[in-house]
Structures are given as C-alpha cells and as structure tokens.
Amino acid sequence: VSRASESASAVTAALAEFTGTEAADWHLVFKARYGMEVVFTSIARVKGDGDVATQIFTCATAVDPILVAGLTPHYGEVNASSVALDPAQLVLGDSMRAVVAQHTFGIVDNALTAQLRALADSANAVLVEDSAHCVARLATDDAGNPFADVSIHSFGVEKVLPTRFGGAVWVNPDMKDQALRDHLTASLIALPVIGAKVDRAARSYLTQMRLLRRLPAGLAKRTRNALTAVGLYEPAIAPVELAGGLSHKPMRPSHWVTEAMADAMHQLPRIEQRRTAVVAYYREALPAGAQIPASITTPQPLVRFPFFAPHAALAEECFDALNSAGLRPGRWYRPALFPGVADPAVYNYVPGDGALAATEDLIERVVNLPTDVDLDTAHRVVDVIVRVLGEAAR
Ligand SMILES: Cc1ncc(COP(=O)(O)O)c(C=O)c1O
Numbered sequence: 001v002s003r004a005s006e007s008a009s010a011v012t013a014a015l016a017e018f019t020g021t022e023a024a025d026w027h028l029v030f031k032a033r034y035g036m037e038v039v040f041t042s043i044a045r046v047k048g049d050g051d052v053a054t055q056i057f058t059c060a061t062a063v064d065p066i067l068v069a070g071l072t073p074h075y076g077e078v079n080a081s082s083v084a085l086d087p088a089q090l091v092l093g094d095s096m097r098a099v100v101a102q103h104t105f106g107i108v109d110n111a112l113t114a115q116l117r118a119l120a121d122s123a124n125a126v127l128v129e130d131s132a133h134c135v136a137r138l139a140t141d142d143a144g145n146p147f148a149d150v151s152i153h154s155f156g157v158e159k160v161l162p163t164r165f166g167g168a169v170w171v172n173p174d175m176k177d178q179a180l181r182d183h184l185t186a187s188l189i190a191l192p193v194i195g196a197k198v199d200r201a202a203r204s205y206l207t208q209m210r211l212l213r214r215l216p217a218g219l220a221k222r223t224r225n226a227l228t229a230v231g232l233y234e235p236a237i238a239p240v241e242l243a244g245g246l247s248h249k250p251m252r253p254s255h256w257v258t259e260a261m262a263d264a265m266h267q268l269p270r271i272e273q274r275r276t277a278v279v280a281y282y283r284e285a286l287p288a289g290a291q292i293p294a295s296i297t298t299p300q301p302l303v304r305f306p307f308f309a310p311h312a313a314l315a316e317e318c319f320d321a322l323n324s325a326g327l328r329p330g331r332w333y334r335p336a337l338f339p340g341v342a343d344p345a346v347y348n349y350v351p352g353d354g355a356l357a358a359t360e361d362l363i364e365r366v367v368n369l370p371t372d373v374d375l376d377t378a379h380r381v382v383d384v385i386v387r388v389l390g391e392a393a394r
C-alpha cells in the first residue's frame with residue numbers, strides 16, 4: 001500500500017464517518033469540478049444526451065462540467081429560502097437527465113431537497129447534490145438516508161476547509177440506475193493522478209498568491225494569466241473556465257494534496273463549530289432590512305452568511321462599507337455564473353429575458369459575510385450593516 005493510497009483512505013474514512021456512509025463509496029478528485037465532469041460524462045454515456053436542471057446563482061465552474069460532458073444546462077428559479085432550485089417552479093421535460101440540488105452557502109434544506117428528489121424520480125433523472133459549500137454534509141430524510149444519487153464535495157479555495165485543492169464524490173450504492181453507478185464508480189477509480197507540473201503549481205499556490213497580492217491589480221492579473229497559460233499557476237478559476245471549458249482532464253489529487261485533505265478533515269469539527277457560532281450570531285443580530293434566507297432555521301456551519309439587501313444599490317453600499325473596513329464581504333453570485341462568463345449564450349443563459357426574474361433579483365441584492373471569523377469581528381460586521389441599512393431606512 002503506497003503512502004498516497006494510505007492518506008486517500010484516511011480522507012474517505014473521515015468523509016464516511018462524518019456522513020454515516022461507507023468509505024468505499026467516496027472517491028477523491030483534484031477539484032470538485034472534475035468530479036462533476038466525471039459524473040455528467042457518465043450520465044451522458046449511460047442515459048444519453050440531454051439536459052441538466054441547475055441554477056444561475058452559482059459559480060461558472062459548477063456549470064462548466066455540464067457543458068464539457070456535452071449536456072445542456074437548463075436554469076430554474078431558485079427559492080429565496082434555500083437559494084437552491086425551487087421545486088414549485090421546476091418543470092422537467094423528457095430530455096432531463098439530471099437535477100442539481102445545490103446547497104448554496106452550505107444551506108442544507110432537507111424538506112426542499114426531498115421535493116427535488118421526487119421531481120427527479122418523476123422524470124427518471126439523476127439527483128446530483130452539490131455540497132461544494134458544505135464538505136461532509138448531505139441532505140437526508142428523517143432516518144438519515146441521503147436523498148442524492150451522487151454528492152459533490154469541495155476542498156477548494158474559499159470553501160469550508162483551509163485546503164486550496166481537492167474534491168470528493170460520493171456515489172450512492174443504492175441508486176436506482178445501477179448501470180450508471182457501475183460506470184461512474186469505474187470512471188472515478190480509473191482517474192489518473194495529477195502530473196508533476198500541476199502538483200508543483202498546487203504546492204506553490206500559497207507563495208504565489210502572497211507575491212501576487214503585492215503587485216498592482218492590473219499587473220497581478222496579467223502575471224496570473226501568463227503563469228496560468230504556461231501551467232505554472234493553478235488559479236481558482238481559469239480564463240477557459242469562463243468560456244465553458246475546464247483547464248485539465250479529470251484527475252485525482254497527488255500525495256501532497258491528499259495529505260493536506262487528510263489533515264484538514266481533523267480540523268473540520270473545530271472549523272464547523274466556529275462557523276456555526278458566527279452564523280447563530282448573524283441570524284440574531286442583523287437588522288430587519290437584511291432579508292435572511294428562511295431555510296437557515298437552525299445555525300449551520302455555512303461557508304458564507306448570505307442576506308438580501310432591500311435593493312441593488314444598498315447591496316453595493318454594504319459591500320463597499322464592509323470592504324473599506326477590511327471585513328471581507330462577498331458578492332457570490334453577482335453577476336450570475338460568477339464571476340461572470342464571457343458569453344452567456346455558451347452557457348445557454350439569456351440574461352434579463354424574464355424567465356429567471358426572481359433569481360436575477362436575488363442576485364442583484366445579495367451580500368455575503370465571512371463566517372471564519374471570531375465573534376468580535378462578526379460584531380464589527382453587523383455594526384457596518386446596521387449603519388448602512390439603518391441610515392437608508394431614515
Ligand atoms: C456551488 C459550487 N459547486 C462547485 C464548485 C467547484 O468546486 P471546485 O473549486 O472544488 O472545483 C464551486 C466552486 O467554485 C461551487 O461554488
């Protein structure tokens with residue numbers, strides 16, 4: 001048994017323990033997007049070409065794998081409670097091969113996911129759970145059985161864990177389509193490990209980021225793109241990933257990346273506890289003008305805490321005020337298919353045509369707050385929001 005497979009076993013065992021599943025059903029990938037690519041490619045092979053129901057309130061890298069697999073994304077409206085696809089507004093035709101249940105920001109709404117499960121069943125489609133924002137958390141029924149056929153988890157940049165690379169795919173051993181299960185499992189097991197060059201880029205990432213941060217913004221961007229083009233830098237989102245492609249073929253993580261993933265899994269309980277405490281505080285302390293997604297009923301270890309400002313200009317004011325105070329606000333996912341794709345038509349998205357008016361309105365108004373902070377910082381964040389939204393109310 002190689003050292004690499006030992007650390008991989010440690011990661012899959014930890015994922016299984018956290019989720020009440022079997023380690024053998026977990027498979028590691030270099031980034032979650034490559035796990036998604038294998039999933040959608042297997043779906044296309046086994047079930048044939050067709051469509052995938054997903055949302056524009058997401059990162060471009062969550063839709064690229066659908067395109068690379070040769071399937072067509074179809075976007076549904078999101079529910080303002082869960083920021084996931086709204087089952088009440090989702091219509092699935094005969095060509096629907098998969099439905100994506102995205103736990104946006106880490107909001108896991110079991111009841112709404114159950115409805116997406118039922119809809120997927122009625123269309124004979126696969127339910128793909130996107131747990132990129134909530135590693136090692138699955139939507140389940142009351143007995144603890146996961147709803148999804150396949151679940152995608154990320155160890156990537158700005159996700160729950162301090163790792164910058166790595167992803168994992170859980171394949172439900174009981175999924176109805178056993179031919180798909182077998183094809184997908186075999187494909188994941190057969191993935192090659194990243195080569196020495198990508199591994200070197202991954203290892204250098206932190207140092208490169210620190211150096212790039214010291215450069216003026218324009219020069220930093222040019223340097224980053226130049227290093228990316230020659231494979232010396234492994235960016236969170238590559239230019240090709242805003243144009244419907246992915247940088248690499250699907251691959252498994254190297255020994256170094258896997259070791260970092262194993263190490264991070266030990267830290268997960270502590271990290272989740274800290275994020276949950278901050279989520280509980282934001283829920284109580286944010287002013288009434290900040291519309292909080294209703295599915296955050298109990299404190300959960302969200303990767304970011306979202307709220308919707310009363311209108312777009314106020315969302316930007318909150319963002320600017322937090323930014324000038326150094327409080328790391330986010331505008332995931334404004335613009336749609338974040339951070340904005342080169343040509344929306346490539347993504348089968350027509351901005352502003354009215355079909356996604358409710359989602360586009362939420363995108364205009366969303367602000368999200370850091371949860372990996374201490375409570376003193378969270379107090380300062382809330383003070384800024386109270387000042388901006390309070391001033392606006394007067
Ligand atoms: C919702 C969602 N799904 C999938 C991904 C892809 O994750 P990774 O960066 O590990 O490829 C991301 C991250 O950008 C994401 O935000």
